[in-house]
Amino acid sequence: MSSSESEMTLPGDLAGAVKPTVAIRPTRGIATLHLRAVWEYRELLYFLVWRDVKVRYKQTALGVAWVILQPIVSMAIFSVLFGLLLQVPTGDVPYPVFAFAGLLPWNYFSSALNRSSMSVVNSAHLVTKVYFPRLVIPLAGALSSLVDLLVSFVVLVGVMIIFGVAPSLRVFVLPLLVLLAMVTATGFGLWLSALNVRYRDVNYLLPFLIQIWMYLTPVVYGSDLIPEQYRFLLSLNPMTGVVEGFRWALLGQGTTPLSGPLFAISVVIALGVLVSGAYFYRSTERFFADIV
Amino acid sequence: MSDVAIRVENLGKKYSIGAAKERHDTLRDALVHLLHNPLGRNGDADTIWALRDVSFEVNRGEVVGVIGRNGAGKSTLLKILSRITEPSEGLADLYGRVGSLLEVGTGFHPELTGRENIYLSGAILGMHKAEIDRRFDEIVAFAEIDKFLDTPVKRYSSGMYVRLAFAVAAHLEPEILLVDEVLAVGDAEFQKKCLGKMGDVAREGRTVLFVSHNMSAVQRLCSRCMLISSGKLIAFEPTAEVVHCYLSEGNSATSPLSWVNLSGANREGLQEARFVAAWYSSDEETVGCQPYSLGVLRFQLSIESNRAYSVSSFAVALCNMHGELLVNADVISLGRPLNFTEGSNTVSLEIEELYLNSGTYTVSLYMADRAGYTLDYIPYAFNIGVIEKPVAESFGVKPGKDGLIPCRFDVQLVSG
Numbered sequence: 001m002s003s004s005e006s007e008m009t010l011p012g013d014l015a016g017a018v019k020p021t022v023a024i025r026p027t028r029g030i031a032t033l034h035l036r037a038v039w040e041y042r043e044l045l046y047f048l049v050w051r052d053v054k055v056r057y058k059q060t061a062l063g064v065a066w067v068i069l070q071p072i073v074s075m076a077i078f079s080v081l082f083g084l085l086l087q088v089p090t091g092d093v094p095y096p097v098f099a100f101a102g103l104l105p106w107n108y109f110s111s112a113l114n115r116s117s118m119s120v121v122n123s124a125h126l127v128t129k130v131y132f133p134r135l136v137i138p139l140a141g142a143l144s145s146l147v148d149l150l151v152s153f154v155v156l157v158g159v160m161i162i163f164g165v166a167p168s169l170r171v172f173v174l175p176l177l178v179l180l181a182m183v184t185a186t187g188f189g190l191w192l193s194a195l196n197v198r199y200r201d202v203n204y205l206l207p208f209l210i211q212i213w214m215y216l217t218p219v220v221y222g223s224d225l226i227p228e229q230y231r232f233l234l235s236l237n238p239m240t241g242v243v244e245g246f247r248w249a250l251l252g253q254g255t256t257p258l259s260g261p262l263f264a265i266s267v268v269i270a271l272g273v274l275v276s277g278a279y280f281y282r283s284t285e286r287f288f289a290d291i292v
Numbered sequence: 293m294s295d296v297a298i299r300v301e302n303l304g305k306k307y308s309i310g311a312a313k314e315r316h317d318t319l320r321d322a323l324v325h326l327l328h329n330p331l332g333r334n335g336d337a338d339t340i341w342a343l344r345d346v347s348f349e350v351n352r353g354e355v356v357g358v359i360g361r362n363g364a365g366k367s368t369l370l371k372i373l374s375r376i377t378e379p380s381e382g383l384a385d386l387y388g389r390v391g392s393l394l395e396v397g398t399g400f401h402p403e404l405t406g407r408e409n410i411y412l413s414g415a416i417l418g419m420h421k422a423e424i425d426r427r428f429d430e431i432v433a434f435a436e437i438d439k440f441l442d443t444p445v446k447r448y449s450s451g452m453y454v455r456l457a458f459a460v461a462a463h464l465e466p467e468i469l470l471v472d473e474v475l476a477v478g479d480a481e482f483q484k485k486c487l488g489k490m491g492d493v494a495r496e497g498r499t500v501l502f503v504s505h506n507m508s509a510v511q512r513l514c515s516r517c518m519l520i521s522s523g524k525l526i527a528f529e530p531t532a533e534v535v536h537c538y539l540s541e542g543n544s545a546t547s548p549l550s551w552v553n554l555s556g557a558n559r560e561g562l563q564e565a566r567f568v569a570a571w572y573s574s575d576e577e578t579v580g581c582q583p584y585s586l587g588v589l590r591f592q593l594s595i596e597s598n599r600a601y602s603v604s605s606f607a608v609a610l611c612n613m614h615g616e617l618l619v620n621a622d623v624i625s626l627g628r629p630l631n632f633t634e635g636s637n638t639v640s641l642e643i644e645e646l647y648l649n650s651g652t653y654t655v656s657l658y659m660a661d662r663a664g665y666t667l668d669y670i671p672y673a674f675n676i677g678v679i680e681k682p683v684a685e686s687f688g689v690k691p692g693k694d695g696l697i698p699c700r701f702d703v704q705l706v707s708g
Binding site for chain 2: 018020021022023024025026027043044046047048050051054055058125126127128129130131132286289290
């Protein structure tokens with residue numbers, strides 16, 4: 001707690017006076033991000049993530065098995081619906097593998113977005129009782145979903161072995177794609193969690209948003225279904241790049257669905273949302289304790 | 293270099309009542325509001341100041357009490373200093389690592405075990421993992437829960453839960469500690485332990501700001517005290533004076549040395565003779581004649597009688613705030629009836645040693661004639677505030693003052 005918030009010096013301060021450890025002033029204008037405070041509280045971030053993971057499957061009969069079951073069941077349903085009945089083209093990859101490779105990053109994204117958007121309201125008891133850099137809360141939400149991603153990754157390896165699909169060296173791109181998904185989820189999570197403090201509409205909006213977003217993202221279909229001239233629209237959605245990138249890296253599908261420039265647009269949009277979200281969050285967080 | 297630990301200048305916190313009403317408001321409301329009020333400015337009529345123009349300095353190593361009625365702004369002050377909420381104006385500088393304790397068990401998760409919660413709660417309160425590691429055994433010993441360390445805290449009894457929670461908080465080692473009413477929880481034994489720990493903290497030279505309704509705790513621990521009323525800092529003086537000021541303020545207790553008019557009081561009885569006015573004093577000028585534990589308490593009562601009366605029962609009784617009768621000074625036990633003349637009579641009644649701890653007590657007045665007919669009975673005449681007379685310059689825990697009622701006793705080692 002030795003953080004120093006002395007962002008301004010006071011006209012009234014005596015010259016050479018000792019600098020206060022904590023200087024409390026009303027914020028005027030746009031708040032600074034004050035990332036150093038977040039860094040000082042990195043242990044708290046770790047404990048919050050650890051708590052989320054620990055608590056999530058306590059007192060569930062199946063425990064971590066849920067992480068494995070959910071994507072497998074989704075994969076089965078999508079395989080019947082889109083693979084068997086609608087015959088969605090997937091190149092030379094069996095549909096279940098195709099779907100699973102898309103569901104993996106998507107499930108991570110949707111749970112990270114969901115957790116971080118709800119995080120501040122769910123932590124109302126902390127926000128009103130103790131100080132720590134508030135940015136830690138939605139960050140913990142986005143990070144704690146990574147554990148689920150790791151577990152379901154193991155399942156994916158199993159599925160790929162069963163269907164005899166070999167990965168290429170491109171798998172080393174995966175961490176970067178996960179990072180992009182995390183940036184996107186955190187960015188939107190910052191916006192939505194701050195809005196949720198004041199407008200509980202977010203509670204109702206979020207499930208819709210996630211569902212619609214999934215169908216706008218080539219999770220159950222490939223982006224080559226979209227006519228060439230509209231494909232740039234997909235790049236406005238950073239998750240397109242993530243999902244298609246996952247397939248490209250894991251299944252070695254020859255065609256890169258998003259060309260370099262389009263992928264760059266996705267990255268820029270994701271970063272833009274993250275930075276603007278962080279500033280929006282910081283400027284509203286001073287009211288959290290009063291209205292949450 | 294000054295020895296100031298906390299400096300507060302013109303601190304103010306404004307709440308918009310509109311916003312308070314629109315808690316959990318919806319986007320639609322906001323849009324409607326925007327249409328009606330496009331500039332987004334609230335009129336000043338919509339805002340209240342929970343705290344305003346508060347300025348003070350607290351020196352390093354000082355233990356300062358903060359008292360005041362509910363809603364006076366005490367908690368708002370603590371929340372601003374804890375950086376939970378931002379002030380609307382003014383500034384506050386804190387020199388030293390700040391720890392705040394606004395409730396017991398901040399950050400506890402019921403599903404996690406005691407061991408896990410020590411780490412989680414510690415981290416939330418601002419401790420580093422290495423620090424928690426180092427003090428882990430101490431925390432467990434203080435909480436007395438070593439057998440249940442790996443049991444989820446939701447299976448704990450409420451006492452165990454509170455002990456563990458306080459143990460974590462007590463081992464936070466801030467240079468400036470902000471505490472709010474945490475001592476209101478737990479049993480008497482545990483409260484004593486907490487007070488002891490707070491005393492230790494004070495002796496170690498750390499600065500403490502202690503918000504409480506518990507006047508005896510405030511008097512025990514704090515050298516100086518702030519009185520906050522309607523968002524303003526009314527007084528910041530030595531504790532005894534401020535506690536006296538608080539207890540004699542408003543309807544909480546009437547002041548000593550001033551006649552209380554009883555003509556409007558609810559009463560029973562024949563009314564042949566009536567209590568008209570009352571006055572009290574401890575005759576101890578250093579505390580403003582405020583009654584204090586084990587001190588003298590003298591009442592003067594003005595009585596109007598319709599005729600000459602011999603009153604065999606004449607009593608001043610004191611009840612605590614729960615209405616339990618604690619003291620009943622009745623002349624019937626002296627066996628000396630009072631003979632009133634027609635018209636005004638004045639009676640002086642003195643309790644030689646007031647066996648009451650600090651707190652607020654209600655006074656009831658009673659008189660009956662020889663036949664036992666009630667002449668006048670006022671069940672609730674007025675309140676008095678009993679304080680603890682300060683022991684010079686010390687704020688350590690005084691032994692033997694934890695019971696509701698002090699008593700005289702002696703002790704001898706009989707064998708060994």
